[in-house]
Amino acid sequence: MNMQFSVLASGSTGNATYIEADGQSFLVDAGFSGKQMERLFQQVDRKIEDLTGIFVTHEHSDHIKGIGILARKYKLPIYANEKTWKAMDGLIGEIPTDQKMTFSMESTKSFGPVDIESFGVSHDAAEPMFYIFHHHGKKLVLLTDTGYVSDRMKGIIANADMYLFESNHDVDMLRMGRYPWSVKRRILSDVGHVSNEDAAVAMSEVVGDKTKRIYLAHLSADNNMKDLARMSVEQTLLSRGHVVGEQFELYDTDPKTATALTVV
Template sequence: MTVIKVNILASGSNGNCITLTAGESTMLIDAGVAKTKIEKRLLDVGIRPNEIAAIFITHAHGDHIKGLPLANKYRIPVYATYGEWKGISGVDDELQVTVETIHGVYERLDVSGVSVQPFRVHHDAYEPVGYTVTDGETKVSICLDTGRVDGEMLADMADSDIYIIEANHDTDMVEASDYPGRVRERILSDNGHLSNKQVSVALQRLIQGRGEKIYLTHLSKRNNLPALAEMTVKQTLKRKGLEAGRHYEIEVV
């Protein structure tokens, strides 16, 4: 069985960047740290920057697009929704690819024989998306910044082998934080970020216990703890009769 290889080069409010490699084809999901850092981290995991076939952007916040000058340097096509291109500048025209919808549904994209399906998420950006990626054997779901997980998102991500999903905060820690009220409200809103409890409930619906791999990403440094995020997910999945290491694997990034 072919396995899509995942490397999480950066995760969190300081920047997000993920590589997915299927066979000889590698793509980036987001490019949210400086171009030079992406180049170095790619080389650290054995990938040359000129091997990147495409960059897929979830949304145009700085911690997801800061390193896009990489595209011009290595002539990499950049895929983003029509709405998110409003917030992206500096990418050469001929490298810009707009993710289109037909009758309100995103078109499936093909990059070097790998299928990429965008899906809607809920975040305070123009037109944010997540992605599922499959080579025909392995399916990977990437769901980063979103304030909630709805039924359509669950249907899009269902039957994945790998889940890369946000576990941004613990709700009690946000409410007790010294953040201004409007910032707390933004984080906790339906267009903000996923809490540990929210991601646990979503994974309880998604994980079937057939050896899936979970990556918990985009953790807040101030409003979460890696051990707390992991424990919350494990406890929720245990109520479904699923045990880490036996039915699924989990890694906190």
């Protein structure tokens, strides 16, 4: 069976991504209420109770809001590193010990023919990490919530078949927006979020011959727009020798609506 994935929803208000292959199915983050998560799963005609497990990137609420209720209601194993587990204490309610799984940073876990690789990012959380899904030579990279993309990270995520890539904000919109300066400084910092332009620069340095799709994710509700993100990313990629529509395609994500379940 092919690996398939759907960005169930992505944005500054919540994030969740679904991946399946060979009878295994995975959820990365659950940044919505239990009812919202059930609605998102219905959009892709899948059931939460069939999940192999839920994988947590970090403890911010837009990534863990539904973790506790899903774990308890559906008796699902939850995977996170030790520092993230400690940071989630008191935020997600009680999780039975036998459902609390440790997934260390910079390690790989195998579930049948699916290998899930974790890697660290630069974000203001306890020990934030994201995931790469490997299946029969296919490579799917999930990367949001990082202030910058380091050379180390670029080496790890290079030449994937498909990317979910943060394109959080337009710098001018952020600077002129309603946020207090302390919040703006945090977003613009090395432990904040990457801008449209910075995301595109990183994309230009990691895409390869295998790359076919890039999904723009985690757009700020206040400091970005889909059309603006797409235009900024396309222009920056073009300036660096990559023509969208030739080597690969760009796709939007939405904070309320799932993308179609797509073969990687």
